[in-house]
Amino acid sequence: MSAGVLSPDWASAFHAVPRSAFLPDLMWPFDMSTGRSTAVNKADDPAGWLRYADSDAPIVTQWDDGKHSGTEPGQVSTSSASMPSVVFSMLRDLDVRVGHRVLEIGTGTGWNAALLAHRLGAENVVTVEVDAAVAAAARASLDRFGTPVRVVHGDGLQGCPDAAPYDRIIATCGLRSIPFSWVRQCRSHGIIVAPWGTHYDNGDAVARLIVAADGRSASGTFTGPVEFMKLRAQRLPPMVHTDYVPGSVADGDESSTTITEAQFVAGRFSPQRFALSLLVRDCRHVVAEKEDGARPVWFYGLTDRSWACVQFRDGAPARVWQSGPRRLWDEAEAAYRWWEEEGRPGFDRFGLTVDRHGERIWLDAPDNPVPARAGWP
Structure with a gap:
């Protein structure tokens, strides 16, 4: 794992909750340099499977919304286990404390929820997954591991209002718009951490938003680049x-x-x-x-x-x-x-504000909006 990503407060969770406990026997580690995934079956290559499970690499666990079969990669990767370095970087941004309640959007394998449960207790973590099969598999893994987190099968855009309010909300899927419903379900001064971007390309940046005292908005800067599978409701159809x-x-x-x-x-x-x-x-x-x-x-x-x-x-x-x-x-x-x-600004100079009217992108301060497209030639 990259130096400096695993903060001391997450070290015990990293060692106590191995990613391998939440991975399927057949998985597809993704090579970031080549952009390719290769099948690894635990039954055929247990040593190789464990090596990949312990590596700092993303691992595809589902293709084509579950319609895929066989060992060859499918057309579109639709569920995965993220790189541990990315997972712990985002958990560091989340800044959880004892007693906090957390809502996670995008359960995936359940590993991220298990890490949160190790710190906060399973009763303080709710996770939402849009895919019924993925949700069932994650629920089984969490129960088997002894962390019976509440796994909700549903649309993450709606959050989980019946268990609100939350102190923290984290998304483990790429967003093209952060819904105001999350702001409403988060306490004043709570934190929302979510990969966000536009349809310009597949890239995302991690937005770290703090909910205002009056609960009417959430605002903050970006902490760095990532790339996540997109929230299903916000996917862009293939370009022809x-x-x-x-x-x-x-x-x-x-x-x-x-x-x-x-x-x-x-x-x-x-x-x-x-x-x-x-x-x-x-x-x-x-x-x-x-x-x-x-x-x-x-x-x-x-x-x-x-x-x-x-x-x-x-x-x-x-x-x-x-x-x-x-x-x-x-x-x-x-x-x-x-x-x-503008001096070639980096990610941390850009910010995002979300309120009931939508989203606003800004540079350096919320009162300095990034120019709208209408302002260009």
């Missing part, structure tokens, strides 16, 4: 390229840009990419593989059929094609310039 570009990019309006590939194509967990995701809303962004010195980057509008493509090529200016009511590359370029002008 030909729905946007039935012919050739040459059908779009052509221009160029002075922004280089090195400047624009940042890493998947970079603050630059997160910043652009906040400003270029209602848009999906896809970075293609580089071939023969060329790398296209695509943008697809989510409210209409606007699209854009910028093609970076070694040793030549980047070419741009755009089509539709929105000039998506113009928006992306303006967002990149804004990020540079």
